[in-house]
Amino acid sequence: MALNYHHSRRKSNSDSAASWLYEPIVHLAERVSSAFLIFISIVLMVVSQIHPNLLSETRTVAYDLVSPIMATVVKPVYAVSNWVDHVTGISNLVSVNAKLTEENAKLYKWYEKALQLEAENRSLRDLVNMVDMERKSYVTARVIADPGGPFVHSVIVWAGTRNGVKEGQSVVTGKGLVGRISETGHKAARVLLLTDLNSRVPVVIERSRQRAMVAGDNTDKPKLIYLPDGASVEKGDRLVTSGHGGLYIPGIPVAVVEDVFPGKTITVRPLADLDKLEYVQVIDFGMNMPLAEKDDPVYSIPTSTPNK
Amino acid sequence: MTIEPQIPAKWLTIASYVLPAIVLIGSVLLSIMPVHVIGYKNILPPFVYAVVYYWSVFRQRTYPASLAFLTGLSIDLLIGSAAVGVNAFVLVAMRWLLVAQSRFLSGQQFIAHWLVYTIVTLLGQIAVWMLYSLLMRDVLPLVPVVIGSFFATALFPLFYGVLHNVHRVIEMARETP
Numbered sequence: 258m259a260l261n262y263h264h265s266r267r268k269s270n271s272d273s274a275a276s277w278l279y280e281p282i283v284h285l286a287e288r289v290s291s292a293f294l295i296f297i298s299i300v301l302m303v304v305s306q307i308h309p310n311l312l313s314e315t316r317t318v319a320y321d322l323v324s325p326i327m328a329t330v331v332k333p334v335y336a337v338s339n340w341v342d343h344v345t346g347i348s349n350l351v352s353v354n355a356k357l358t359e360e361n362a363k364l365y366k367w368y369e370k371a372l373q374l375e376a377e378n379r380s381l382r383d384l385v386n387m388v389d390m391e392r393k394s395y396v397t398a399r400v401i402a403d404p405g406g407p408f409v410h411s412v413i414v415w416a417g418t419r420n421g422v423k424e425g426q427s428v429v430t431g432k433g434l435v436g437r438i439s440e441t442g443h444k445a446a447r448v449l450l451l452t453d454l455n456s457r458v459p460v461v462i463e464r465s466r467q468r469a470m471v472a473g474d475n476t477d478k479p480k481l482i483y484l485p486d487g488a489s490v491e492k493g494d495r496l497v498t499s500g501h502g503g504l505y506i507p508g509i510p511v512a513v514v515e516d517v518f519p520g521k522t523i524t525v526r527p528l529a530d531l532d533k534l535e536y537v538q539v540i541d542f543g544m545n546m547p548l549a550e551k552d553d554p555v556y557s558i559p560t561s562t563p564n565k
Numbered sequence: 566m567t568i569e570p571q572i573p574a575k576w577l578t579i580a581s582y583v584l585p586a587i588v589l590i591g592s593v594l595l596s597i598m599p600v601h602v603i604g605y606k607n608i609l610p611p612f613v614y615a616v617v618y619y620w621s622v623f624r625q626r627t628y629p630a631s632l633a634f635l636t637g638l639s640i641d642l643l644i645g646s647a648a649v650g651v652n653a654f655v656l657v658a659m660r661w662l663l664v665a666q667s668r669f670l671s672g673q674q675f676i677a678h679w680l681v682y683t684i685v686t687l688l689g690q691i692a693v694w695m696l697y698s699l700l701m702r703d704v705l706p707l708v709p710v711v712i713g714s715f716f717a718t719a720l721f722p723l724f725y726g727v728l729h730n731v732h733r734v735i736e737m738a739r740e741t742p
Binding site: 287288290291294295297298299300301302305306309312315316319320323326327330331334335338342400401402403404405406407408409411412413439440447449454475476532533534535 | 594596597598599600601602605609625629630631633634637638639640641642643644645646647648649650651653654657658660661664693694696697700701703705706709710713
């Protein structure tokens with residue numbers, strides 16, 4: 258089908274003096290207002306660098322305005338997405354079934370072991386009188402917007418201060434860590450994902466107990482940094498939060514080591530499925546420290562975990 | 566394809582005011598819709614650019630510079646980056662450039678508009694990438710910008726069709742006594 262849109266410009270049909278003056282004045286006003294607004298944009302960019310939190314209140318107002326609309330609009334979007342998953346899932350039923358049967362068999366073996374380890378862990382904790390960091394409360398929230406794009410990795414959830422959500426709270430799914438609450442409005446809150454450039458998560462390698470940091474870089478595979486030379490790390494190693502810096506409680510699954518290049522970068526794959534977030538849990542561990550800047554010393558020097 | 570609806574004058578007038586707003590707000594909301602496709606963030610097309618392009622070329626008065634600024638600012642606030650003002654800057658500059666060339670562009674065939682839109686989108690996205698990289702003091706990935714521009718170009722005929730029909734409704738409302 259040939260697309261042939263042709264627009265003819267409407268001619269001015271008045272030759273009066275007023276019309277002769279009107280068009281140039283309008284054009285001049287147009288140019289002046291555009292130049293002024295470009296200047297204001299540049300001022301905003303500079304000011305937002307000097308005072309990053311200056312517009313935080315305005316941002317939360319923006320989420321609160323948009324979130325009721327998005328909360329309504331995403332319902333059919335999710336319904337369609339789930340239907341597509343369901344339909345495509347039917348074609349994979351046989352292979353998925355076989356895989357699940359195999360996994361089930363392995364899990365039965367681990368179940369008995371887990372019960373044993375739990376009992377042992379409990380008695381050891383009692384023996385050393387260890388103070389537990391228990392989960393105080395949590396809110397399950399729906400993801401209603403994904404506004405970031407390639408430059409900012411964040412999502413907006415349909416839960417805010419009215420639901421007890423506060424800045425700094427951890428956000429998880431059943432599979433692992435998603436990120437942290439970076440801003441809260443009354444009805445909605447922003448979650449900074451762990452793949453974002455500004456995200457830093459102190460972790461420990463589960464196998465070797467070596468401390469490191471998962472650093473987001475706006476790609477799907479964040480980097481593992483601050484590993485000492487000669488540290489033991491292999492592809493497939495699980496990373497869990499170390500609890501250092503008081504940013505997250507220890508033990509939350511974070512990622513799996515994906516690629517290890519000797520002398521070069523180590524990339525990791527987040528355990529949580531960050532491309533398919535629908536529901537997340539916002540957890541209050543009573544450690545709601547505000548987010549630090551990317552270059553803040555808290556990210557570079559692991560400190561001891563504060564106990565409750 | 567042009568729609569010629571038989572609509573009462575009163576509804577035409579209301580539509581001529583409401584439809585442009587709906588299209589603009591819709592394009593912003595489409596940009597922040599969560600889509601469960603792996604890697605979608607990396608191919609996200611700038612939907613709002615098509616709206617800015619069309620109104621800047623054909624209906625400058627419907628889309629003044631202040632509205633371009635507010636659109637960009639809304640996107641900046643919703644994105645949540647500390648670098649506020651980037652999209653506002655790019656959209657106002659884009660509009661200014663297009664308005665300056667609107668006399669030439671408004672008489673062109675669709676294919677010319679598609680080509681110019683492709684160039685404008687790529688330049689706009691590269692400007693956004695440069696500004697974010699500068700303000701975040703890090704070289705951000707450029708590939709998502711290029712891929713997003715490609716998808717925006719591919720979707721342009723669809724947006725152009727919608728906007729063309731909205732434009733027709735506004736013209737019909739103006740012509741109806």
